[in-house]
Amino acid sequence: MNSYTIPNDEIQAAAALLRAGETVAFPTETVYGLGADASNPLAVRKIFEIKGRPNYHPLIVHIAAASQLPAWAQSIPDAAWRLAETFWPGPLTLILQRSSQVPNEVTGGQDTVGLRVPDHPVATALLRAFGGGIAAPSANRFGQVSPTTAQHVHDKLGSRVGMILDGGPCRIGVESTIVSLAHGEAVLLRPGGLSVEAIEDTLNKKILLAQPAASKVHASGMLASHYAPTTPIEIHPADELWRRAHQLANLGYKVAVLNLSDNSKRVGSGGITSFQMPLLADEYGRELYATLHRIDHARFDRLLAEAPPSTQEWVAINDRMRRAAQGTANENKISVAGDLPAHDGIKK
Known part of the structure; x- marks a missing residue:
């Protein structure tokens, strides 16, 4: 686990910005995220504006612990609890049926929501200080290379972000694995920092691979073109x-x-x-x-x-x-x- 910490007054200042409807970039074990209060539609819209992200492209909500799942999701299957207990905090995002409190801006108008508990001391401290869910895609321009240091965020987004928390280089460096449990079967939507084999061992069954054109659920990183450097x-x-x-x-x-x-x-x-x-x-x-x-x-x-x-x-x-x-x-x-x-x- 990344042992990097920052002063508590910086964490408290970042949490205050989130409560005020502003954005905060923060580290996770995968990549840096561009965060806003997931319950505040106006704040969430700032994420899309800063990134140049299409508003139909859903966001992942970061929470402090699995115990907060019922606030964001409903009809949570046993498989989701099993995966959360085994891999959270960690690089696994679960797609579940959204609760009534989740704004459309977070889900891209879908009836599902992506949720994860990140495994980084700075992210954990921020989530605990803030107390709610933080919607946070990668802190970069949409479709470009994800940031794995605070300097990457500064270089690409600069003063457009309310605050950047520097938690050192990201330990994993690629985004989370995304698994949908929204329609019964476990479906892999995006490979990532957690192996498919580990998920299958926990569920004691094979998981399906999403066919993007036919998938009922859309999630971060599923577009054919993504993660691209400016260099061809x-x-x-x-x-x-x-x-x-x-x-x-x-x-x-x-x-x-x-x-x-x-x-x-x-x-x-x-x-x-x-x-x-x-x-x-x-x-x-x-x-x-x-x-x-x-x-x-x-x-x-x-x-x-x-x-x-x-x-x-x-x-x-x-x-x-x-x-x-x-x-x-x-x-x-x-x-x-x-x-x-x-x-x-x-x-x-």
């Missing part, structure tokens, strides 16, 4: 990665390469910078977003990433990389496989 990103198998890097570098592109294999001797030409990523999935996840922020800050023209392994522990990483690549593919009219853009110029 392509994903390639290891044996194609460096061929593509040199192809772009020879055209004058400034190229960043996220590699898992030891390919340091293959850099070989100007214009290419290699970022060696960890070989373990949890360590890779902890570093991924921070590395993407660094690459954006350095103004590379293209980011090439070595395709992560396809094993179960890499599911969340593959999900984030695929959605990030889809985002830049849409914006720049390039394919995930990496077709060259129609022009020969360098993106300025």
